[in-house]
Amino acid sequence: MDAFIIILTGSLVAVSCALLGSFLVLRKMAMIGDAISHSVLPGIVIAFLLVGSLQSVWMIIGAGLIGVLTTFLIEFFHQKGKLQTDASIGVTFTWLFALGVILVTYYAGNAHIDQDCILHGEIAYVPIDLMYDDAGNAIGPKAVIVLSVVLALILVFITVFYKELFITTFDPDFANAIGISSARWHYLLMGLVSLTTVASFESVGAILVVALLIAPASAAYLITRDLKWMLMLSSLFGIVSSFLGYWLSYLLDGSIAGAMVTISGAIFGICYLVTVLKK
């Protein structure tokens, strides 16, 4: 049962990341995903200090806002400050991340939040961290419930607004010209990326979540030439990574999240080989 819950959690994270990651990869914004996953740290810590729990709605909203702020700052320094995008990303997220590090270390005495937990996560604890209803009955593991809600939100967002996401990703100028604001969809997408990162960091950590955003999407990008297929394939790769990753970590007796990302890297390698051999 625990194995099932861990694999399920991993799959929920991986599929959420793969769907959003596909758009990040196509928008050439992979590094913005990286930036967001780090810069939400101060948001997580501040929300934790205010509310006192790691999985509150407020924390997800707060960190989500910080994620959008990060994207905004990156754009701002790039456009108004005439800084190259990569430099702008580098300055913004490291600075916010550093702020988070100071906050974490300052409150290091607190047992519930530390650097390790934020950077690396621990998916093995998911099955024992339960969510209770008002009567005190356990309804299920917290992470599974939160991540299911996040994934449902992403699925609805992508299905309902598929054509807006498609057009603003492919040709933002044309989208603007016909009255579809590319900036609005950019920030909505980044808001969802922040939200997913926050919801996922406890299970896989702020660093490995980047791999899940980029690797399955990149692998799918290599072997398909259709956006819908790319979304489905990257999700499938995410689930396979979660499943095989769990067994790899069982065999090696190592980090589950690490093993999942290793598998997703291996899938990318295989897809790359396939495209090379095809030529």
Added chain:
Amino acid sequence: MIQQVENPALEIHDLTVSYDKKPVLWGVDLTIPNGALCGIIGPNGAGKSTLIKSIMDLIPLNSGYVKLFDQDLDEVRKKISYVPQRESVDWDFPASVLDIVMMGRYSKLGLFKRPRKADRDAALSALEMVGMDKYARRQIAQLSGGQQQRVFLARALTQNAEIYFLDEPFAGVDAATEKAIIQILKNLSSQGKTIVVVHHDLQSVETYFDWVILLNLRLVASGPTTDVFTPQLLEETYGGKLTLLSEVGELVKKGGFHAREKQ
């Protein structure tokens, strides 16, 4: 030589645009008549694409305004079609030709609605007009430059617009595509649609356009091709950049001007 017209399709009033405090368009003031097939001509860096982008409200204006059919852009967006430069998008994007052409219908669909069969049919008939109907299912990564440009034109055609803005539609396309595109533009023009094209090749100006805008940061001239496309005004437009320009005028007259500007 700036000729203003009554009831213009496009009116630009005192337009100034700058990038990073450096002006790229300075005090542009012009009108284009309804149904004109108009070429915007000028050297590299003259602000030709910037002019189109500022008409489409894609970049902020420092001063001035743009009116289309005597209205603001937001009120007439559905009557306007825009063909960006081919190089402005990533053609390795995972999409089919039909997917891209259908985008032209998005503005009419609005939020929450998906494309229907009518939109598909419109896209397919637009593809037929540009001679690409056999390529509807093709992935866009497999297209040649000329085919990419045809796809972009087909996307614009599905919009059924009243005025079309094309940014360098003839850059890097094969001769057959160039011929096909200008034929379609001439047909649209004869149906009373207004067409504005950023253009590079001086040699074809006289045969392609009935209205010409000469631009080099400021507006040099705007008027019917026969009045505007003269050696004097061309020299004024290309300025010191071409000391050979007096020769250019002669060559244009003799029809022997082959120097297509490098991209």
